[in-house]
Amino acid sequence: MRIDRGQIILLAALVVFGIASTFGGSMNPYYYDILIGIGINVILAVSLNLVNGYTGQFSLGHAGFMAVGAYSSAWITIAFGYVLGTSFFATRTSFVLSLVLGGLAAALAGLAVGIPSLRLRGDYLAIVTLGFNEIIKGVIQNAEPLGAQRGLGGIPLYSNIFWTFAVAAITIYVIVSLVNSTYGRGFLAVRDDEIAAEAMGINTTKYKVLAFTLGAFFAGIAGGLYAHFKQFIHPEGFGFLRSVDIVVMVILGGMGSTVGVCVAAVLLTILPELLRYVSDIPGLPAWMGQIADNRMILYSLLLIILMITRPQGLFGTARLGRKK
Amino acid sequence: MSEQLVEFLQQILNGLSQGAIYALIALGYTMVFGILRFINFAHGDIYMLGAFAGYYLVEKMPRLLGGDPTLAKAAAVLFLAMGICAGLGILIERLCYRPLRSRPKLTILITAIGVSLFLENGGQYLFGADPKSFPEIIVDQAFEIPASWGALSSLTILHSQVLVFGVTAVLLFVLRFIVLHTRMGMAMRALSFNPTAATLMGINTDVVIAFTFGLGSALAGAAGILTSIQQPSIDPLMGINAGLKAFVAAVLGGIGNLPGAALGGILIGLLEALTVGYINPTYRDPIVFAVLILILLVKPSGLLGKSTAEKV
Numbered sequence: 001m002r003i004d005r006g007q008i009i010l011l012a013a014l015v016v017f018g019i020a021s022t023f024g025g026s027m028n029p030y031y032y033d034i035l036i037g038i039g040i041n042v043i044l045a046v047s048l049n050l051v052n053g054y055t056g057q058f059s060l061g062h063a064g065f066m067a068v069g070a071y072s073s074a075w076i077t078i079a080f081g082y083v084l085g086t087s088f089f090a091t092r093t094s095f096v097l098s099l100v101l102g103g104l105a106a107a108l109a110g111l112a113v114g115i116p117s118l119r120l121r122g123d124y125l126a127i128v129t130l131g132f133n134e135i136i137k138g139v140i141q142n143a144e145p146l147g148a149q150r151g152l153g154g155i156p157l158y159s160n161i162f163w164t165f166a167v168a169a170i171t172i173y174v175i176v177s178l179v180n181s182t183y184g185r186g187f188l189a190v191r192d193d194e195i196a197a198e199a200m201g202i203n204t205t206k207y208k209v210l211a212f213t214l215g216a217f218f219a220g221i222a223g224g225l226y227a228h229f230k231q232f233i234h235p236e237g238f239g240f241l242r243s244v245d246i247v248v249m250v251i252l253g254g255m256g257s258t259v260g261v262c263v264a265a266v267l268l269t270i271l272p273e274l275l276r277y278v279s280d281i282p283g284l285p286a287w288m289g290q291i292a293d294n295r296m297i298l299y300s301l302l303l304i305i306l307m308i309t310r311p312q313g314l315f316g317t318a319r320l321g322r323k324k
Numbered sequence: 325m326s327e328q329l330v331e332f333l334q335q336i337l338n339g340l341s342q343g344a345i346y347a348l349i350a351l352g353y354t355m356v357f358g359i360l361r362f363i364n365f366a367h368g369d370i371y372m373l374g375a376f377a378g379y380y381l382v383e384k385m386p387r388l389l390g391g392d393p394t395l396a397k398a399a400a401v402l403f404l405a406m407g408i409c410a411g412l413g414i415l416i417e418r419l420c421y422r423p424l425r426s427r428p429k430l431t432i433l434i435t436a437i438g439v440s441l442f443l444e445n446g447g448q449y450l451f452g453a454d455p456k457s458f459p460e461i462i463v464d465q466a467f468e469i470p471a472s473w474g475a476l477s478s479l480t481i482l483h484s485q486v487l488v489f490g491v492t493a494v495l496l497f498v499l500r501f502i503v504l505h506t507r508m509g510m511a512m513r514a515l516s517f518n519p520t521a522a523t524l525m526g527i528n529t530d531v532v533i534a535f536t537f538g539l540g541s542a543l544a545g546a547a548g549i550l551t552s553i554q555q556p557s558i559d560p561l562m563g564i565n566a567g568l569k570a571f572v573a574a575v576l577g578g579i580g581n582l583p584g585a586a587l588g589g590i591l592i593g594l595l596e597a598l599t600v601g602y603i604n605p606t607y608r609d610p611i612v613f614a615v616l617i618l619i620l621l622v623k624p625s626g627l628l629g630k631s632t633a634e635k636v
Binding site for chain 2: 056058060116119120122123124126127128130131132134135137138139141142240244247251290294296297299300301302303304307308311
C-alpha cells in the first residue's frame with residue numbers, strides 16, 4: 001500500500017497529540033478548557049464547511065446534529081458503559097464505540113435533513129435546517145430518559161487532548177482527501193453550477209445527501225467529545241446560537257477553505273476569552289467593556305462588514321463575491 | 325354550550341388573535357420576497373423594535389402619551405411606532421442590503437442573518453436583557469360569556485383581542501388599497517412581476533424597494549405594539565420566535581402572495597393555540613417547523629401561491 005504525504009502528516013499529528021495529552025493533566029484547567037474547545041470547534045467548523053463551503057448548501061442547523069451525537073453517545077456510555085468492564089481499555093473502547101454510534105445517529109439525522117434539501121436551495125434550505133435544529137431540540141426537551149428540560153448529567157470524563165485533536169485531525173484528513181479526490185470534485189461542481197454539473201452527468205442528489213450525512217457524522221462525534229468533556233449537557237446548549245457560532249467560523253475563514261476555517265475556529269474560540277480581559281482593563285469606558293462582554297454584537301457586525309467588503313472570507317476561494 | 329365547546333372556542337379565539345399578529349409580520353416577509361426574492365431575516369427583529377419604540381415613546385413623553393390610557397394616545401403610540409419602524413427598515417435596506425443587491429443570494433442571506441443578530445444583541449445591550457413591562461395604553465377589560473347559567477367556565481373575550489382584530493383588519497384594507505390602487509403599489513407589482521421590464525418602463529427601483537421595506541416594517545411595528553398590548557412583557561429576543569413563525573406563515577400561504585401571508589398567519593396562530601391547548605405546550609415550536617418542512621416537501625408554492633418553473 002502506498003502511503004501518501006497526507007497520511008504521514010496524519011500519523012505524525014496523532015503521535016504528537018498522544019504525547020501532548022500526557023501533559024494535559026498538569027495544565028491550567030482554564031487553558032485546558034479552551035484547548036479542548038478549540039479542538040471541538042475545529043471539527044464542527046471543518047465538517048460544516050463540507051456542506052456550506054464545498055457543496056454550497058447553506059445549513060443553519062449544525063448544532064442539531066451535534067446534539068444528536070452528544071445525547072446518543074452520552075446515553076450509550078451511561079446506559080451500557082459497564083458492559084465491557086471498568087478497566088482502562090474497556091472504558092476507552094466503550095467511549096470510542098459510543099462516539100462512533102453517536103456519529104452514526106447524527107449521520108442518520110443528516111440523511112433526514114439531506115433529503116428535503118434536494119428540493120430546496122438558498123434561503124429555504126437555511127430555514128429548514130434551522131427548523132430541524134429546533135425540532136431536534138424540542139424532541140430532546142420532551143425525552144424523559146435524556147433528562148428532558150433538566151439536562152443530562154453524570155457523563156464520565158473521557159475526552160482529553162488526544163481524543164479531541166485526533167478526531168479533529170482525522171476529520172480534516174478525511175474531508176480534504178475527499179474533496180481533492182476525483183470523486184470529491186463533484187461537491188465543488190454542485191456548488192459552482194448545479195445545472196451544469198447535472199448536465200455533465202454528476203448525480204447532484206447523491207452529492208448533496210452525502211455532504212449532509214458526512215458533515216452530520218463528524219458533528220455528531222464532536223458532540224460526543226463535548227458531552228464526555230463537559231460531563232453535563234443541556235438542550236439549550238445546542239440551539240440556534242450555537243449553529244450561528246459554527247456558521248460564523250466557516251464564513252470568517254472562507255467557505256471552501258479548510259485552512260481558513262481551522263484558523264477561524266481557533267480565533268473565534270479564543271476571541272471571547274480575550275474579550276473577557278478587555279472588559280477588565282481599567283480606565284476603559286464602560287460601554288466598551290459591555291460590548292466586549294457580548295460577543296454576538298461583534299460577530300454580527302463582523303458578518304455584515306465581511307459580506308459587504310470581503311464576502312469570500314479571510315482565506316476563501318468560494319466565488320461568493322463574483323457578480324452573477 | 326358544553327364546557328368542552330367553550331374551551332375549544334377559547335383556544336380558537338386565542339389562536340386568531342395570535343394569528344393576526346403573525347399575519348401582519350408575514351406580510352412584510354412576503355412583500356420583500358416578492359420584489360427582491362430574498363428572505364429578510366431581520367424582519368422579526370423590526371417587530372421587536374416596534375414594541376420597544378412604543379415602550380420608550382410612553383416612557384420619554386409621559387405628559388403627551390403617559391397617564392390615563394385613552395384611545396387617542398394608543399393610536400398615537402401605534403402610528404409613531406409604525407413610523408419609527410418604517411424608518412429603521414428603510415435605513416437597514418439602504419446600509420446593508422442595497423450594496424449587495426447584485427451579489428449572489430447567499431451573500432445577502434448571510435448579511436440578513438448578521439443584521440438580525442446585530443439587532444437582537446444590540447437590543448440587549450441598549451435596552452437591557454431583562455424583560456420590560458409595556459405601559460398600559462388601553463384599558464383592557466374582559467367580556468365574559470358564561471357557558472351556561474351558573475357554570476364556572478366561560479368564554480373570555482378581551483377588549484385587547486377585539487382591538488387586535490380591528491386594527492389588523494384596517495391595516496390589511498389599507499395595504500390592499502396601497503398595493504392595488506396607488507401608483508406606488510402598481511410600481512411594486514410591476515417590479516415583482518418583471519424587474520428588468522419595470523426598470524425599462526421608468527420605475528425608480530431604489531425608491532420602490534425602499535418603500536416596500538418601509539411598508540413591511542411599519543406593519544411589523546404595528547404587530548409589535550399589538551402584541552405588547554396583549555402580553556405586556558417585552559424583551560430584545562422576542563422577535564426571533566415571532567419572526568420565524570411569521571416566516572412559516574408566509575411560506576404556508578405561498579411566499580410572495582399577500583392574501584396568502586394573511587391566511588398563513590391565521591392558520592399558524594390557530595395551529596399553535598390548538599397544540600398548546602390539546603397536545604403539549606413544549607411541542608408548540610417543533611410542530612410549526614414540522615408544518616414548514618411538510619409544506620416545502622409537498623407543495624413548496626404554498627396554499628395560494630403559483631408554482632413557477634426555474635429558468636436555466
